[in-house]
Amino acid sequence: MSGNCIFCRIARGEIPSTKVAESETMFAFRDLNPQAPTHVLVIPRAHVASLAAANDPKMLGDLLSFAASVARSEGLEKGYRVVANTGPDGGQTVDHLHLHVLGGRHMTWPPG
Numbered sequence: 034m035s036g037n038c039i040f041c042r043i044a045r046g047e048i049p050s051t052k053v054a055e056s057e058t059m060f061a062f063r064d065l066n067p068q069a070p071t072h073v074l075v076i077p078r079a080h081v082a083s084l085a086a087a088n089d090p091k092m093l094g095d096l097l098s099f100a101a102s103v104a105r106s107e108g109l110e111k112g113y114r115v116v117a118n119t120g121p122d123g124g125q126t127v128d129h130l131h132l133h134v135l136g137g138r139h140m141t142w143p144p145g
């Protein structure tokens with residue numbers, strides 16, 4: 034837990050968000066600035082700064098599984114993209130590990 038972390042505060046319900054799914058350890062909510070028709074952020078409730086700082090393989094597996102279950106429940110059967118922006122070069126702007134689940138349109142490659 035981190036007192037001032039915006040995503041910790043969202044997971045605790047202290048900052049409003051549009052919840053998509055939750056479990057004892059995970060929380061999923063809609064991105065405030067969606068980049069696709071479906072854009073959900075999936076986070077562990079426990080504060081971890083980034084993928085680079087994560088050291089719990091079980092948590093990482095659960096996070097990825099949770100993202101896949103969110104994609105299923107969002108009806109993304111045509112496909113989707115899962116992104117973990119990591120660190121400054123990765124474009125990470127919120128220092129709490131999160132997966133973006135993007136879908137509802139064709140994704141291009143390479144990313145910007």
Ligand code: 5GP
Pocket residue numbers: 039050051062063064065066067074117118124125126127128
């Ligand atoms: P990053 O750039 O770190 O990979 O992703 C952070 C994401 O969090 C961005 O897509 C941004 O739109 C989203 N975001 C930032 N602050 C909030 C917020 O207060 N509520 C929600 N729902 N999304 C946020």
Ligand code: ZN
Pocket residue numbers: 034035038039040041042079080081128129
């Ligand atoms: Zn946090």
